[in-house]
Amino acid sequence: LDLCFTTSTVPQLLINLHGLDKTISYGGCVAQLFIFLALGSTECLILVAMAFDRYAAVCNPLHYTTIMHPVFCRALTISCWIGGLVNSLIQTGLVMAMRLCGHQINHFFCEMPVFLKLACEDTEGTEAKMFVARTIALACPAVLTLGSYVHIVRAVLKIKSMSGRRKAFGTCGSHLVVVSLLYGSGIYTYLQPVRRYSESKGKFVALFYTIVTPMFNPLIYTLRNKDVKGALWKVLGRGTDPG
Known part of the structure; x- marks a missing residue:
């Protein structure tokens, strides 16, 4: 998922940085957005x-x-993919229905807030519909995730042994880091009014969650694995990690 997520923006970014032609077709822009x-x-x-x-x-x-039966896990995963596709269809459809006045995007990829700034018409109604879709796709998952961690922290605090607590927090720590990085930047970008959207700050935050976060996700998730930690220590020239 992270590999595809990065691939949807980085190749076009590299083309724009390398070549003189920094344009993208309307169809390509909409496809990238979707x-x-x-x-x-x-x-x-x-x-x-x-x-x-x-x-x-x-x-x-x-x-x-x-x-967490395998059948339930598969159903849960399929539901996530379907939900993501439906949300994208709704928001991309709303963008395509708008009439755009400008042709220049001050960004390194086709992002929703930038599209809204190019609209010739009043976007208040469109923004309201998009806000509902974004709340369902972004804010609700964030609340559910935090709710899960409230129960997890309560359960961990009831564990008397320190080793048990460390193991429980170790199970959740990597996931919590990824959650904080993705939800934090996503909420900043998509749950604020377009009139308050800063293009300079928006590009920095977008760079963070389109490139930096996916790049660090494999490390965040796998550094708990002893083999991965041993390989990392060897790469750094320190031999095998004694821990």
Whole structure:
């Protein structure tokens, strides 16, 4: 998911940086917007599914294999992808219905707030519809994820042994870092009025969640693995990590 998410923006960015032609067709721009929104929305929903997985592992460890049955996991994953596609269809459709006055996008990819700034008409109604879609795809998953972690923290605090607490927090720590990075930047960009959107700040935040966060996600998720940590220490020239 992260690989596809990055691929939807970075190749066009590199073309614009390397060549003199810094244009993209309207159809290509809309396609980029649709793919980017679909993958971004899917990732937000998958993070909720992962939060539920952590909740089941920490709060109901004896029933974990029953709760997180492979059939249920597949259904949960498919639902996340369908939800992301539906959200993208709604928002991209609303953009295509608008009449645009400008042809110059002050951004390194086709993002929703920039499209709204190019509209010739009053976008208040469109923004309201988009706000509902964004709330369902972004704010609701964030609230559900935080709710899961409230229950997880309560369960962890009831564990008497320090080793048990460290193991429980280790299970959730990597996921919580990814959640904070993605939801924080996404909420800043998509849940503020377009009139308050700053193009300079918007480009910086977009660079963060389109390139930086997906790049660090593999490290964040895998550094708990002893083999990965050992390989990293070897690359750094320090031999095998004694821990």
